[in-house]
Amino acid sequence: MDNPATYLHWGFILISVPNAALILGMIALFLLALLAPFPGHRGGRSKGHGTDE
Amino acid sequence: MSAARDQETYYAGVRMVPYDLIKELALALLGTAILTLVLAAVLSSPDVPPATIQGWAQADPIGFEGTAVQELQGQSTSAQYGPPYNHGTGSVQSFGFIQPQEWAGVHLPVDPARDFVLQPLQTASAGNPQLASALARYRVASPSQRSSWLGAYAHALDKATVRDGQVVVPPGAYGPVAEMLGSLLTIARSGGLDGQLRSSTRFYQTDFTRPLLFLGDGDYFAGLAEKQHLLSSQWGVMNETGSYPGQTWLWLYTMWYQIPPYNSSSSADLLVILTMGVLTVALALVPFIPGLRDIPRWIPVHRLIWRGPSR
Amino acid sequence: MNETIDPEVRGSWTFAIRRYLLQALPPEHLLPERQPAFVRSWTYVLGAITLASLVWVVISGAVCAFFGPQWWHVSPQGRFFNSLHFWSTQVFFVFMVLHLWAQFFGAGWRDGRALTWITGVLLFVLSIGTAFTGYLSQENFDSQWIGVNAKDAMNAVGIGAFFNVLNFGQMYGLHVLLLPAGLLLFVAVHILLVRMRGVVRPLSEETR
Numbered sequence: 001m002d003n004p005a006t007y008l009h010w011g012f013i014l015i016s017v018p019n020a021a022l023i024l025g026m027i028a029l030f031l032l033a034l035l036a037p038f039p040g041h042r043g044g045r046s047k048g049h050g051t052d053e
Numbered sequence: 054m055s056a057a058r059d060q061e062t063y064y065a066g067v068r069m070v071p072y073d074l075i076k077e078l079a080l081a082l083l084g085t086a087i088l089t090l091v092l093a094a095v096l097s098s099p100d101v102p103p104a105t106i107q108g109w110a111q112a113d114p115i116g117f118e119g120t121a122v123q124e125l126q127g128q129s130t131s132a133q134y135g136p137p138y139n140h141g142t143g144s145v146q147s148f149g150f151i152q153p154q155e156w157a158g159v160h161l162p163v164d165p166a167r168d169f170v171l172q173p174l175q176t177a178s179a180g181n182p183q184l185a186s187a188l189a190r191y192r193v194a195s196p197s198q199r200s201s202w203l204g205a206y207a208h209a210l211d212k213a214t215v216r217d218g219q220v221v222v223p224p225g226a227y228g229p230v231a232e233m234l235g236s237l238l239t240i241a242r243s244g245g246l247d248g249q250l251r252s253s254t255r256f257y258q259t260d261f262t263r264p265l266l267f268l269g270d271g272d273y274f275a276g277l278a279e280k281q282h283l284l285s286s287q288w289g290v291m292n293e294t295g296s297y298p299g300q301t302w303l304w305l306y307t308m309w310y311q312i313p314p315y316n317s318s319s320s321a322d323l324l325v326i327l328t329m330g331v332l333t334v335a336l337a338l339v340p341f342i343p344g345l346r347d348i349p350r351w352i353p354v355h356r357l358i359w360r361g362p363s364r
Numbered sequence: 365m366n367e368t369i370d371p372e373v374r375g376s377w378t379f380a381i382r383r384y385l386l387q388a389l390p391p392e393h394l395l396p397e398r399q400p401a402f403v404r405s406w407t408y409v410l411g412a413i414t415l416a417s418l419v420w421v422v423i424s425g426a427v428c429a430f431f432g433p434q435w436w437h438v439s440p441q442g443r444f445f446n447s448l449h450f451w452s453t454q455v456f457f458v459f460m461v462l463h464l465w466a467q468f469f470g471a472g473w474r475d476g477r478a479l480t481w482i483t484g485v486l487l488f489v490l491s492i493g494t495a496f497t498g499y500l501s502q503e504n505f506d507s508q509w510i511g512v513n514a515k516d517a518m519n520a521v522g523i524g525a526f527f528n529v530l531n532f533g534q535m536y537g538l539h540v541l542l543l544p545a546g547l548l549l550f551v552a553v554h555i556l557l558v559r560m561r562g563v564v565r566p567l568s569e570e571t572r
Contacts (some may be wrong), residue, residue: 001096004281005296013313014288018298022458030462033406034357040404060393060562063475064400067565072399077409080414085455089420092445092454098436100446101505137525146520153522161523162415259533261511266530269512273425278509285513294506300499302457302492322517337485340473349567358405359566 070113101281101294106250106264109273110241113214114220117241118234120271122207124165125230126200129270131165138266146320148327152242169267174233177240184236188228194228196260202228218242285310305329371496388389389560396559402566407466417456418551422544424448429540433503433532453495465531480557483550490547497539500529511535536551 005016075197083142110117123129126221133143137160171188178185191199209222220238222231240246250264268274290307293299309315309325318324339345349355373379411547427445429434436446464484467473493569500514501564511529528534 001297002099002101005292007093007282007287014282014311016170016282016296016299017055018293018296019291019301022298022301022454023304026458026462029458030465033410033466034354036406038404038406041450043438055374063562063565068401069398070401070403073397074399075413076393078412078416081409081412082419085413085417085420085452088455089417089424089448092451093444096447096451097443098450098501099506100443103503103508104461105504117416135519136522137519144516144519146516154520154524157519157522157525161528194485259529259536260528262528262530264507265512268461268508274509274512281505281509283506283509289509289513293548295533298454300495302461320520322520326521333485333489337482339468340478340481346471346473349469352469355544355567356469358407358466358470360404361570 057099089109097299099294100299104242104274104277106241106246107244108243109268109271110220110238110246113219113273114215114238114242116209116272118213118220118238119207119210119266120239121234122210123174123270124267125171126203126207127166129165131163131169131266131270137161145211146323148320148323151323151327153323163263163266165266165270168263169250170233170237173240173246174237176249176327177236177245178299181236183232185230187236191233198228202226202230206234233307235275286316305332366406389556393562394559400563400565403563407462407470409565410459410463410466413550414456414459415555417452417459418547420452421449421456422548423450423541425544433501437503455500457491457495460488464488470564471567474564474567475561477557477561477564480554480561483554483557487547487550487554487561490543490550494539494543494547497535497543500535501532501539503532 005018008015008017008020066272106117106173120129123134127133131138132145133141135141135143136154136158139159139162145152147154161270171191174184174188178188194202205225206222206227208332209225209227210220213220215221218238219235237246240249247264250267251261277285278289281294282292283294285307288307288311290310291299291301291303306325306329309328310321315321315324335342335345365542369379424445428449431439436442467481467484496510496514499510511553514529515524518527519527
């Protein structure tokens with residue numbers, strides 16, 4: 001890990017592979033968060049808000 | 054109006070379902086702990102040892118002496134810098150009438166010729182009569198005489214060679230300058246100059262301004278940075294040494310330095326900070342800025358956040 | 365919760381503050397066991413993950429601070445705790461930005477929640493400042509290079525002598541104490557604001 005990283009060069013953009021991987025990973029994580037099904041709640045009584053037991 | 058009634062009104066007609074926030078936080082703590090432990094154990098963290106003046110003097114003695122000459126001539130970056138170090142103009146940034154660097158004034162005084170060269174030599178001259186007399190000769194010389202010696206030596210460095218770590222220049226009219234610089238190089242090669250510049254005034258010291266300004270005046274330091282892709286022109290602000298991820302969150306800050314008009318401006322730092330300042334304030338005030346605050350309606354990611362019936 | 369006010373304590377500041385706090389944030393809002401049914405997306409956990417990683421940033425940082433700024437250069441255990449601090453910070457920034465994206469695209473500032481958004485942006489800026497002073501405190505080549513370059517930006521805006529990035533003692537003190545204190549204060553404010561108002565209703569429901 002102490003060796004200099006490889007760099008990607010498009011036009012004026014110059015980015016290290018680790019940084020690019022991190023950013024792409026973030027976008028993938030965000031899409032995953034948006035699309036992955038969330039564990040649902042079974043039915044649940046229709047409950048008004050704010051009632052304390 | 055109490056918050057309880059506020060939320061009751063706000064969520065009127067909305068079904069409330071069990072949701073364990075504390076359990077969620079506990080799972081988040083566990084998950085991030087595992088992730089962090091694995092990353093730390095497998096990849097460790099970057100730690101490139103600091104550059105030293107000793108390393109510089111050993112790796113590039115001619116470059117080292119060249120920078121020292123510039124300090125004495127008052128022509129180095131530090132010598133000509135300007136506030137907060139001195140009254141030079143070489144590195145003063147401004148944008149129209151906006152000149153905060155000048156307004157701030159000199160509050161961290163640094164005299165490179167004295168602080169980086171003459172003072173350390175003065176200290177070293179105790180017990181070194183040859184150096185002491187060279188310094189005395191330099192001290193009483195007129196500015197134009199010094200200028201002549203220094204200019205001649207600077208030119209001679211173009212044709213210098215290195216023998217046993219010492220710089221050898223062709224014979225010339227250098228006055229005491231050759232002796233002084235040779236001594237400075239010797240002190241630097243031994244590591245003494247690093248210590249001198251750090252603790253020149255006090256026993257306890259945490260301020261590294263002097264040795265870092267001196268290091269920054271030479272090419273050796275920037276050469277090390279270039280190998281690690283840390284130069285500004287290499288998007289260095291968001292990079293890390295080695296193959297570690299850097300500060301990706303600074304991508305926008307560093308992007309400006311790469312494009313016009315920033316990339317050709319001598320006041321690039323000021324311009325970039327002003328730009329990012331405006332953008333940051335705009336980000337904070339998104340709720341109040343028409344257009345910006347409507348983007349979520351135009352790009353309907355919200356349809357994915359909230360899917361299906363909620364009542 | 366309607367307390368009849370005992371005339372004896374009508375002018376009491378303590379009573380007034382307690383009454384205000386309990387009205388603004390009753391315990392069942394601070395720690396609710398239910399959420400609206402529309403809380404049904406993984407984007408809702410991004411804030412919690414950010415908070416969780418911050419916990420590890422602080423703890424690993426505390427260990428590093430306990431043994432002093434040179435420890436991680438000279439000991440393998442020190443290096444390991446520095447690595448924990450480095451990677452938990454990376455994780456923290458990743459999830460903070462994802463949380464920002466989610467809140468932006470959900471327009472989380474609606475319905476009286478502008479202050480929550482503003483404190484969030486402030487936290488982003490404070491985090492960058494904390495990370496910046498942290499990078500300057502490494503006492504290695506990276507911190508040297510960052511300092512020598514950042515000084516030009518600080519000098520350009522006139523604060524270079526007041527905020528001297530080449531002064532390790534100053535940067536270290538900011539990083540270890542002052543900035544984390546500010547960060548934790550505003551994290552508390554940010555979270556309390558979320559709990560006081562509850563999560564914002566779906567944008568999809570808006571009729572305008």
